[in-house]
Amino acid sequence: MPKVLIATEKPFAAPAVEKIKAVFEAAGYEQVWLESYTDPADLHAAVADVDAMIIRSDKVDEAVFNAAKNLKIVVRAGAGYDNIDLAAATAHNVVAMNTPGQNSNAVAELALAMMIYMARGKFNGKSGSELAGKKLVLYGFGYIPRFLTKMAQGIGMEVFAYDPYLSDATITKEGVTPLHKVEDIFSTGDYISLHIPATAETKKSINWDLLSLVKDGCILVNTARKEVIDEDALLKAFEEKKKFRYVSDVEPDCSDKLAELYPDRSYWTPKKMGAQTGEANINAGVASAKQIIGFLEKGDTTFKVN
Ligand code: 3PG
Numbered sequence: 001m002p003k004v005l006i007a008t009e010k011p012f013a014a015p016a017v018e019k020i021k022a023v024f025e026a027a028g029y030e031q032v033w034l035e036s037y038t039d040p041a042d043l044h045a046a047v048a049d050v051d052a053m054i055i056r057s058d059k060v061d062e063a064v065f066n067a068a069k070n071l072k073i074v075v076r077a078g079a080g081y082d083n084i085d086l087a088a089a090t091a092h093n094v095v096a097m098n099t100p101g102q103n104s105n106a107v108a109e110l111a112l113a114m115m116i117y118m119a120r121g122k123f124n125g126k127s128g129s130e131l132a133g134k135k136l137v138l139y140g141f142g143y144i145p146r147f148l149t150k151m152a153q154g155i156g157m158e159v160f161a162y163d164p165y166l167s168d169a170t171i172t173k174e175g176v177t178p179l180h181k182v183e184d185i186f187s188t189g190d191y192i193s194l195h196i197p198a199t200a201e202t203k204k205s206i207n208w209d210l211l212s213l214v215k216d217g218c219i220l221v222n223t224a225r226k227e228v229i230d231e232d233a234l235l236k237a238f239e240e241k242k243k244f245r246y247v248s249d250v251e252p253d254c255s256d257k258l259a260e261l262y263p264d265r266s267y268w269t270p271k272k273m274g275a276q277t278g279e280a281n282i283n284a285g286v287a288s289a290k291q292i293i294g295f296l297e298k299g300d301t302t303f304k305v306n
Pocket of ligand 1: 010056057058077078079080081103272273274275276
């Protein structure tokens with residue numbers, strides 16, 4: 001009987017836990033649930049004899065793979081897999097997967113909510129502005145920005161996207177105007193929403209060369225990863241562009257400075273919550289369970305990322 005570990009430092013919602021359990025029970029798998037742990041040693045102990053593992057943003061590094069003697073597959077229930085050391089996974093002969101698209105609607109809804117929250121002065125009761133008629137630029141055009149496009153179009157925004165990996169036709173068929181230079185993102189948007197992964201190429205790539213181009217009233221929305229921003233450049237943008245605002249689904253490293261100097265123009269969630277909905281947890285969690293079973297039973301490697 002295969003043994004699977006579900007290791008979630010930030011647990012799935014209760015209905016998702018029930019559904020994941022049911023999928024593994026029906027397949028006859030043994031389950032170990034490690035939730036809300038804080039010490040990596042607990043993860044190392046729990047992973048020691050399992051065949052498969054589901055995680056969220058939990059860090060899976062060389063030490064985890066060293067501790068996992070039987071591990072064959074790790075599935076990140078979500079989109080971004082920058083928390084998995086892929087080279088170490090490959091070296092240990094472990095397949096790594098994600099579940100693309102499964103939590104995207106939840107993240108898109110949060111991005112939209114953040115745009116409105118900032119446009120309305122963090123609900124301070126003073127006069128704000130509307131999204132209708134404004135230009136939204138999406139940096140990256142994967143699942144999340146496509147959900148966000150539909151919402152923004154419904155509100156009456158004009159939507160643009162830059163994605164060097166996609167053809168213009170793929171973008172225009174969603175009613176979105178393609179941009180062809182990364183600089184155009186920053187000079188065009190009244191709202192700019194980031195949808196790029198954190199990789200060696202993208203880390204700190206949103207630097208002063210780009211942020212110097214933003215319109216003074218621009219609202220930058222980051223539901224991606226804090227690492228893609230050069231925070232010195234971010235602080236400079238706040239200083240030089242007096243109406244520039246930044247909203248983020250994770251606390252930036254420079255949060256103390258932002259709280260002290262620009263409290264009305266910045267906001268971040270206390271804990272990453274883009275994918276924190278019951279629906280997204282069910283989608284991503286159940287997809288992860290099925291991908292593990294598909295791989296262990298039939299060798300299905302769809303969604304393998306290493
Ligand atoms: C993702 O990459 O899917 C999101 O950042 C969600 O991460 P979480 O599962 O830790 O909430």
